[in-house]
Amino acid sequence: MSSSSSSSSSSSSSGGPSAGTAVGTATGQFRKEVDEALHAFLARQGPGLLAISEDLRPMISALSALLAGGKRLRPAFCFWGWRAAGGADGPEIAAAAASLELLQASALVHDDVMDASDTRRGQPSVHRRFEALHAERGWRGPADTFGEGAAILLGDLLLAWSGEMFETSGLPEDRRARGRGVYDLMRTEVMCGQYLDMLESTRAGGTVASALRVVDFKSAKYTIERPLHLGAALAGGSEELTAALSGYGRPLGMAFQLRDDVLGVFGDPSQTGKPAGDDLREGKRTVLVALTLERASAEQAATVERLLGDPDLTELSVADLREIITSTGGLAACEEMIDGFAAEARDALAAAPVTGEAREALAELAVAATARTF
């Protein structure tokens, strides 16, 4: 798995689109509305949980902590898909778009269980958090099993709530009905994409092509194209608009994930919210790794195969792997690919039948989603 180390960074405000422009301000304002919508939704759920049992308080704390982080990238794309199709501002679209953050949080929590990741958004991952609670209270039985079980259930709750938040957004039924098909498709695609990602790691000799295919479903569509489509569908956008948004969103989504892969290896932990080299420890078979192996000598390839996925990888070995990824030209090739996809997205955007305002906002989001640092 490799769910978006960068998109899930805790340094949420620093990485957003520029606030200096009118559309940047609109995106920033929408971000605030998304935060408020999430806050209101949690505030609505809390009393229900505590009415079931006071013992659910740690669940509520974990949810709040998790949802405080995140760049709200998917809601932002949903919003600009909506605006591009002529939708007006309002708390309803903010709530509908914010539901994507619950879906994403669910994916992250389950992803961290599958990857046995210790951290997320600069904090302990949910399963580690409940493992620590178990140990702290001196409860009976294995703490790690408890932590994983709690995280699986909390991820389920977030997934169920994402649907609930969408349906109770306040958008009228005719709009929701148009969006529902996109939502359904997006969920199926990301879950299947995650499975294919896992499968990719089980296979020796994965190619650049097969790694790219995984990125498409697991990340590109899910992070950018489908949120755009969702917003456009909710606003009643035309098929022509939908196609144009794909032309921009899909390559940008590819670029976004490739940037995430680079950050997973070279990123600053204070920015990514993950320890340095965590993707290497988890043995992610990213496009970056495939590009490196394509260019590696037999000896270099053997080193990569030996070190990649070692959970106890030292700082020194991380440095060795980085050196190979750089010196083989794997990193440069990946950066080139990112530039190519980003250029493709820009060209598509230039030709898209959207208002000047939406074009400008989407251009800013493209920069934010692929920037070298977040």
Place this chain on the structure above:
Amino acid sequence: MSSSSSSSSSSSSSGGPSAGTAVGTATGQFRKEVDEALHAFLARQGPGLLAISEDLRPMISALSALLAGGKRLRPAFCFWGWRAAGGADGPEIAAAAASLELLQASALVHDDVMDASDTRRGQPSVHRRFEALHAERGWRGPADTFGEGAAILLGDLLLAWSGEMFETSGLPEDRRARGRGVYDLMRTEVMCGQYLDMLESTRAGGTVASALRVVDFKSAKYTIERPLHLGAALAGGSEELTAALSGYGRPLGMAFQLRDDVLGVFGDPSQTGKPAGDDLREGKRTVLVALTLERASAEQAATVERLLGDPDLTELSVADLREIITSTGGLAACEEMIDGFAAEARDALAAAPVTGEAREALAELAVAATARTF
């Protein structure tokens, strides 16, 4: 965790309500419609998955195998809640009710991961199935991690699909809007109930009262009361009817889970779809166990505490535990409790403002849900 070993038995046809009565025939006919709706839904999803990748074929097989089993108890209660509120037969209510089977399948798949259960509905559990696939194909990395990851994702897919199937059931929006609140509540309750169940196992000295509280949310509401409410809400039932259905459904749900607990210890594996004594190996802190410990001598209690939850429990030790559960009077007390709850449900049903037909059907379902063998 202790998700319904009996309700998830593979011996699906034998345990249903009597087919000899008119309402038994109606329930049986509805069951067939639920099967057809599930089949149609999977048939609709399959091509989409294969269009993403041929590699998703094992996911489809696992889903089909899993959904072939199950008693369709929740859809049956949903149906009779619907009929009690004056709803007419039709494929739409069958599809809406069938979506509860997807929700339940999701819970079972995740439950089996959390409990590390080997079997479900007489077949290998989903995580074991994918673990075996990994081993068979000689894939790289740990097979058990792959199996668990695949099961987490497949459970997520089922959860997402349950919402999708409900929303695309064909029931008009005004009906779905009335049902949605119940659906949302039910999902939150069962997930929180599962967490509390897990918590219960971590605490020494759980009481009968605390075990009963878990049963209420994890099972009683989820299996019977909420499905009844969902059906009634979809048909526009009155508040009075909703309250009456609670009067019947909640005690029956308690009886159902207590019966399930007894079957988890004493049940015939060919009927429960689980190895004999599996609940004992998993260390489930059921009401039955709490009733036993309440009555046990110090020596008996020590034996229970020593053996319960030992994953390598031998047949002989299972027999020892059964002997203690029986000789202390724990089993008899549990049977008495089941009878008490079932009687409470019968009395409430007798006074409920429902048609004679619905009353008869719900009486039959009460017998089916609490019968000593399924």
